[in-house]
Amino acid sequence: MQQEPISRRLSAVLVADVAGYSRLMERDESGTHRRLRALLTEVIEPSIAGNQGRLLKLLGDGVLAEFRSATDALRCAVEMQRQNRERNSGVARPDRMELRIGINVADVLSEEADIAGGGVNLAARLEKLAPPGGICILEALREQIHDDLGVSYIRAGTRRVKNISKPVRVMHVLLDEPGPLRRARSVIERHVLEIVGLTIAVVAALVIAATFGSRKPTDVGPETLSLQIGAFRPASAGDETATNMGRAISQQLYLALSAERHLLKIKGSPSETSGPESRPLARYVIEGVVLPVAGGYRVDARLVASSSRTTIWGDGFTLPGTSPDDIALGARRIAHAMHGEVLWAEVRRIREAAPVRPDSMDLVLLAFDAAGTDASLARERLEQALAVDARNVPAMLALAEGSELSGQDRLTQRAVSTDPLCGDSWTFRAGVLRRLGQKQAAHEAIERASKIDPFKPFVRTEREIQLINDGKWAQVIRPLDEIEFEFAKAEFAHRDMLLNQCLARVLADHDARLACQRFFASAGSEWSMAYATAAVARSGSPEEAADSVAKLKALYPAYTTARHRAVLQTDAGLSPLALERLDAAMFSALARLGVPQQ
Numbered sequence: 001m002q003q004e005p006i007s008r009r010l011s012a013v014l015v016a017d018v019a020g021y022s023r024l025m026e027r028d029e030s031g032t033h034r035r036l037r038a039l040l041t042e043v044i045e046p047s048i049a050g051n052q053g054r055l056l057k058l059l060g061d062g063v064l065a066e067f068r069s070a071t072d073a074l075r076c077a078v079e080m081q082r083q084n085r086e087r088n089s090g091v092a093r094p095d096r097m098e099l100r101i102g103i104n105v106a107d108v109l110s111e112e113a114d115i116a117g118g119g120v121n122l123a124a125r126l127e128k129l130a131p132p133g134g135i136c137i138l139e140a141l142r143e144q145i146h147d148d149l150g151v152s153y154i155r156a157g158t159r160r161v162k163n164i165s166k167p168v169r170v171m172h173v174l175l176d177e178p179g180p181l182r183r184a185r186s187v188i189e190r191h192v193l194e195i196v197g198l199t200i201a202v203v204a205a206l207v208i209a210a211t212f213g214s215r216k217p218t219d220v221g222p223e224t225l226s227l228q229i230g231a232f233r234p235a236s237a238g239d240e241t242a243t244n245m246g247r248a249i250s251q252q253l254y255l256a257l258s259a260e261r262h263l264l265k266i267k268g269s270p271s272e273t274s275g276p277e278s279r280p281l282a283r284y285v286i287e288g289v290v291l292p293v294a295g296g297y298r299v300d301a302r303l304v305a306s307s308s309r310t311t312i313w314g315d316g317f318t319l320p321g322t323s324p325d326d327i328a329l330g331a332r333r334i335a336h337a338m339h340g341e342v343l344w345a346e347v348r349r350i351r352e353a354a355p356v357r358p359d360s361m362d363l364v365l366l367a368f369d370a371a372g373t374d375a376s377l378a379r380e381r382l383e384q385a386l387a388v389d390a391r392n393v394p395a396m397l398a399l400a401e402g403s404e405l406s407g408q409d410r411l412t413q414r415a416v417s418t419d420p421l422c423g424d425s426w427t428f429r430a431g432v433l434r435r436l437g438q439k440q441a442a443h444e445a446i447e448r449a450s451k452i453d454p455f456k457p458f459v460r461t462e463r464e465i466q467l468i469n470d471g472k473w474a475q476v477i478r479p480l481d482e483i484e485f486e487f488a489k490a491e492f493a494h495r496d497m498l499l500n501q502c503l504a505r506v507l508a509d510h511d512a513r514l515a516c517q518r519f520f521a522s523a524g525s526e527w528s529m530a531y532a533t534a535a536v537a538r539s540g541s542p543e544e545a546a547d548s549v550a551k552l553k554a555l556y557p558a559y560t561t562a563r564h565r566a567v568l569q570t571d572a573g574l575s576p577l578a579l580e581r582l583d584a585a586m587f588s589a590l591a592r593l594g595v596p597q598q
Contacts, residue, residue, distance in 0.1 A: 007110045012073035013123040014053070016044070016080070016101045017062030019132035024097065035097050036061060043083045051076040056114055062127075066115055070105050070137075070144040074173065077101045077135045078149050081175055085133065093377075101135045102126030105144060118164070125161035126170065131351075131369065135173035142171055151175055174371070223283065224361050225346055226265040228306065229254045230287030232299060242290040242297060245319075245327060249299060252331035253286065256455070282306060284342055286334070296321060301334045303341055313341035320485070332455055333486055336493060343368070360389035367398065375402075391418050397428055408432045416445075423452035427462050434466060435573030442466060457493030464500040468507065469575035476504035480515055495519070502531045507581050511539045526556035530564060530595075534586040537593055549593045560596045561587040 018024070018039075024032040044063055048055050053067040053076055067073040080099060088096040104126060106119020122138075130136035142153055152174040159170055232249045234242035257266050267281035288301035302314035315337060319330045350358075350365045358366060367381035379402065385395040393415050400411035412432050415425035430445035446466060449459045464476045480501065487494040498519040505512035516532035533548040540548075552559060565587060568574045574582075591597050 008107050009110050010105065011108050011110075011115060011119075012067040012070045012103065012105045013108065013115065013120050014048075014065045014067065014073045014077060014101060014103050015059075015062065015120075015123045015127045016065075016077070016099050017059065017127060019098045019100050021061040024095070027095075032097070039084065039087075039097060039099075043080055043087070047076045047079045047083070051079070064115075064120070066108075070103065070141050071149075073103045073105075074135070074137070074145055074151075075149055077103060078151055078173070078175060081133060081135065085175070096132075098132035100127050100130040100132060102128070102130060103135065103137045103141065105138075105141055122161070122164055122168070125164060129159060129161070129170060130172070133374065137171050137173060139169040139171050223265050223267075224350075224365070225342060226267050226282035226284070227257065227342065228267050228282035228285045229257070230285040232288045232290055232301075235289050235291035239290075239292070241322065242292065245297060245299075245322060246288075246290045248324070248327045249288075249290070249331050249334075252328045253335060256328075256331055256335045284312070284345065286338060288334075293318065299330055299334065301338070303338055303345075305345070312345045313338065329486060336457065336487060360385045360392045360395070363388065364392065364395050364398065367395075393419055393422055393425060397424060400428065400432075405432065405435060409436065420448075421452060423449045423456060423459065426452065427456075427458050430462050430466075431573075434462075434469070435571075437573075439469075457487065457496065461493075461496040461500060464504070465574075468500070468503055468578055469573075471577050471581075473504045473508035476500055477508065477510065480518065484518075499528070499531075502528075502535070503578075506531065506534060506538075506585050507578065509585065511535070513539050526552075526559045527564060529556060530559060530561075530590065531586070533593075533595070534589050537589040538585070545593055549590075549595060552595065560598055561590050562598050 018036065021032070021036075040058070040063070045055060048063075048065045051067065051072045053065045053072060056064045056066055065073075065076070067076065081101065084097070084099055088098065091097075102123045102125065104119050104123035106117065106122065108115040108119050109117040126136040126138070153171045154174060159168055161168060229250050232246035234246060236242070254266065265282065283306060285304050285306050286301060287304065288299050290297055290299055292298075297319050299317045299319065300314065301317060303312045304310060305312060317330055317333050317337075320326045347365050347369050350362055351369050355362055363381045363385035367378045367385070370381065371378040379399070382395045382399050385392050386399075389395075396411045396415045396418070400408040400415070403411065408428075409432055412425060412429040415422065416429050419425065426445050426449035430442045430449065433442035433445055443466060446459065446463050449456075450463065453459060467473070467476050478497075478501065480498075483494070483497045483501065487497055498515060501515040502512055502519050504510075505515050512531070512535035516528070516535040520528040520532045529552050533545075533552045536548045537545045565579065565582070568582070569579055587597075
C-alpha cells in the first residue's frame, strides 16, 4: 500500500509543561493530578482555543499546540501565565503549579493530528530554558510579534541545547508588573525609562555592579561576576599587524572595563593573564581572534567559563580601521555587547547552585531571576540583600528603579553617599533630580558620572535628555550610522540612542523619518510608532502620512496624544520648553491627521 507523502507547513509551535511536577506528585499524587486536570480544562485548553490554536497532544504534565502565527502563540502563552499566576496567588510557593513555555516558528512535518520535526524539538528545548512561570522564545521571533501584548523582552544570550547542532540566541518574555528588577515594563513604563535613560540595559548593569563587600574573605574559587581579559591572538601566525591589534584590544578592553569597576570585578591586567601558561583568575574570560577581512580586520570575541572552557557567548566585530581610536571603539563595542551575557551566565549559575545561605550578591542575582515572574519575591530578595550588606549599591539602585519618585530620591542619594565613585549611581541620581525639577543639581550629577565613564551609553542618553530639556536639540543630533556601528549589538543602548535622535530631529525640525523608522524597528511600541507617524506627516507625502496613521490606529487603537504627552510631562520629566515644541512639531501634526487626542 502506497503511503501518502507527509506534508510540510509553517507553524508556530507552543510547548508547555509544569515545573517541578515530579516533586509535586511525590508530595500529593492524587491532589496534584486533580490540579493538573483543572489547569488543563480551565486555563490551557480555553487559552489555546481562544487564540485560534490547536491542541495536538498532552505530554504527561505538558502540552503541544500549534498556531497560525507567532503573535497568536505568544498571546496564548501570556494569557495562560497570567491566569495561572492569579490561581497561584493564594498558594504557598513550594505548592504552586507553575508552567514553563517555549515557542518556536518553523517548517514542520504535518500529519492529520500531529506535527513533528526539528522545529518542534527546538520549541521543547526552549521550554526547558524558561523559568517557572516564564516564556522563552528565539530572539529572531521577536520581529514577528506585531501586537502590543503588554509584555517586555529580554535577551538571554546564546545557548547550546540538546540535539540542536547550532547554538541559538534566546529571549525571555516578561509579563506585566514584573517587579523592581524588570528588564522592561508595560508600554507606558517602558517609554518612561527610554526618556529618562534608565533602560533595562542599565538595570542589568546595576545588577552586575558593585560586588564589593558582598563576598566573604573565606570564599573559595573565582568571585561572582569576575572577568579576566584574555588574549586576542592573530588568526595567522606571523601577522604582525593582527598581533599588535590584539594586544591593543586587550588593553583597551581592560581600560574600558576597569573604568566601570562597579560593573565587573576585573582580575589581572592583560600582560598578566594572556600568556600561554596563565591560570584562570576569574569566573569568566573574554578572549578572541583578530583576522583580516576585505577592507580591514575583524575581531571574533568570545566569553568562556574559565573552569570548563565552555563558550557562553561569541560575536564578530568589524573594525573601522587600525588607528588607536578605531581599536578603542572596537573594544567598547565588545564591552557593550558582552555585559548582559555575563549577567545571564551568573543568573543561570546561581539558579542551579541554589545556595542554602546566599550572600548579598547571590540575593541580587536571585532577585533578577525572579523579576519576570514574581515581583514580590524579587523585592523581598533585594531587601534581604541590603540586610546582609547595607552597602550593596546594586540592590539600592534596583529597589529605586521599582519605587515612586520620592523613594528613588532617597535610595539614589544613599547610593551616591555609599560610593561616590559609582557612575551608575550618579547617572540614576541625575535622572531623578531632573524629574524633581532640580536642573542644576542634575547637571552636576551627570558631570560626575561623565568623569567616571564618559563613554557609557547610560551616561550619554541622560546627558542628551538634559540637552533636549535645555533646548539644545542640534547638539544631540548624531549620524545614525555611527550609532548603528557602535551600539547595534547592544540592544537597549541602541534603542535609547535612537529615541533621542527621534526627539532631537523632531524638535529641531529636521527630517526624522529614518531615525524614527529605525527606532520603531528597535522598540516596537506605540510611542515609537507615533514618532514615526509624526515624522512622515512632516516630511513625507500625504499618501505616506495617511498610510502611517492607519497603521498606528490598527496596531495601537488605545493611543492618544494626550496620554503620550502626559507621560512625557509627569513621568519622563521633559521640560516645558521641550513639551511646547513637541506640541507644535508633533502632536498638532498627528491631530490634523485624525489621530485621537483624548
